[in-house]
Amino acid sequence: MGFKQAVPDSSLFIRGKNRSLVALLVYVDDIVLASESLEIIQDVKKQLSTSFLLKDLGPLRYFLGLEVARHKKGIAVCQRKYAIELLEDIGFTNAKPVFSPTVPSHKLSKNEGEFLQDSSQYRRIVVQLSQFLDKPTDIHLQAAHRVLRYIKAASGQGLFFPSTSNLHLKAYSDSDWGACVDTRRSVTGFCIFLGDALISWKSKKQPTVSKSSSEAEYRALATTSYEIQWLIYLLAEFGVVHSEAVAIYCDSKSAVAIAENPVFHERTKHIELDCHLIREKLHKGLIRLFHIPSEKQLADPFTKTHCPTSFQHYISKLGLMNLYNPACGGILRDKTR
Known part of the structure; x- marks a missing residue:
């Protein structure tokens, strides 16, 4: 064909x-x-x-758990139907909602709490908490229940892709050094926008232990640049040529310096070679690095816990909105389920 x-x-x-x-x-x-x-x-x-x-x-309305709706201003995507079915399945329909998925300043450990006698409910809930699947404790289950309570409060939360947005990429890269209390491995987080629309994001534990926060941030920058390269290739398939350098915003001046200055041999010689490909991307003009204050780092909620007020602030900056809320235009409010 x-x-x-x-x-x-x-x-x-x-x-x-x-x-x-x-x-x-x-x-x-x-x-x-x-x-x-x-x-x-x-x-x-x-x-x-x-x-x-x-x-x-x-016309597309549902696909792989995603609820899709067209609007004169763009396309909206959320998972409200999936969220409600999950809450019903676990028995959390009447649970008290919370407005952040995690407890601020609390990091889970595999040795924290009492081991569950029946871990079947925990196994059905978890995604990010899957690192404790082998022996979940009551503390881990409480954390999973909090996620469900947040889902209840945010079941209509979704992404809106405006029809008038430009086709230029920009990214935010962050890490939490030594985030895992058990392995001391850091967490990489990034979010990438196409114009004003959030199109790619990740929160993942790094494969090795970093010697410093600068190294952890440098590894996160490398991971972000790989995703940007893939997105540029994908845009090209649709005939979109991304000729401008993609701006990556990082809150670590030292990580930016390491990426831009290959002279720092003593500080980086132990880092895997694939991480140093970020220097090649810089040299070719694919990306540009910019330092921003930590409070403006939009990838921060992908690496750290926040209080509800702070978390909601970041969520709004990321462009997430309650697509059923009349205050947001009620984009999905009147759609047939």
């Missing part, structure tokens, strides 16, 4: 360009089609139906 498999994502197939461009995304037996032309979409569906038994679900 003339489609080309995208190199950055093997599940994505693209044909044509500009106004005739059509994208086909496959997940097992689910397919999403996107194009400016409804006529092109109908033609692709007709061609597919000659070889496969298809069920046309019409």
